[in-house]
Amino acid sequence: MMITVVVADDERLLRDALEAILGLERDIEVVAVAADGLEAVAQINRYCPDVAVLDLQMPGKDGIEVTEAVRESSAQTNCMILTSHARPGYLKHALESGARAFIPKSTSARTLAEIIRKVHAGQRYVDPELSAEAIAAGDSPLTSREAEVLALAVDGATVEDIASRAHLSVGTVRNYLSSAAIKLDAPNRHAAAERAYERGWI
Structure with a gap:
């Protein structure tokens, strides 16, 4: 079964690289790419992909806001978030929004493909190091x-x-x-x- 994917990242080089790398996988097809959050929502609504790989910080809507929009639209797309800004609080917000995975951009191409397969199969994945940092930071004491x-x-x-x-x-x-x-x-x-x-x- 082919897993359809939408990739969203405001950095063109990374967006193109993700599209090319994932395109090498025999069971993954990138059906669309997006340069910002608003375009990501539009592409997800248009193609109804199995998985959306979203940059955390994008113009228009960030990855968490895109994930929330997908959940509110009752789309069947599973969202996963890539980040180079791995501050602990983001992990909690991402999971609360409905994201199925939260991983750093330093993740290898092979691991990324495997995580996409896990997310498509209904599993969750959180990078162990990010998870440990989130636990250490604890919940916000602020109102x-x-x-x-x-x-x-x-x-x-x-x-x-x-x-x-x-x-x-x-x-x-x-x-x-x-x-x-x-x-x-x-x-x-x-x-x-x-x-x-x-x-x-x-």
Whole structure:
């Protein structure tokens, strides 16, 4: 049985390489490629592939958002996510979105093909090293509001800017940032944002 696949990655070189490498497998056929998340959703809806190999970070929609869109459309496509940004929090989000596999881009071509076959057969696969890092990082201690304002602080925004963008008062933003910094044992909001970002919590 031929396993049909859609490949989505915003890096053309990698996208072309994946298409060529998978095309060498006798039981795998790449039926379409996509350069961003929106195109990925369109191609998946058009071809209804057995498996979608999705880059985690793409314009339009990232791999997790594409996976969520596929699940919401009740498509039978099994999604797997490739990443070079293996922060622990991403793994949890990916699995919650319905992804059947989460693997680094350093994975060998042979292993990638085997994982596609496993996913097609209804199995799950998570890279052992990524899984261990996710377990070590644990769950985020931040509330959704704390995570929201901390994410806005990543680029060095002022408290006033964060308040405006989050539609909150300056005092409320200060309280959320202070609470988040305490939970993350960080000396200030910038350090707290960096720590949360590294763990994939924002």
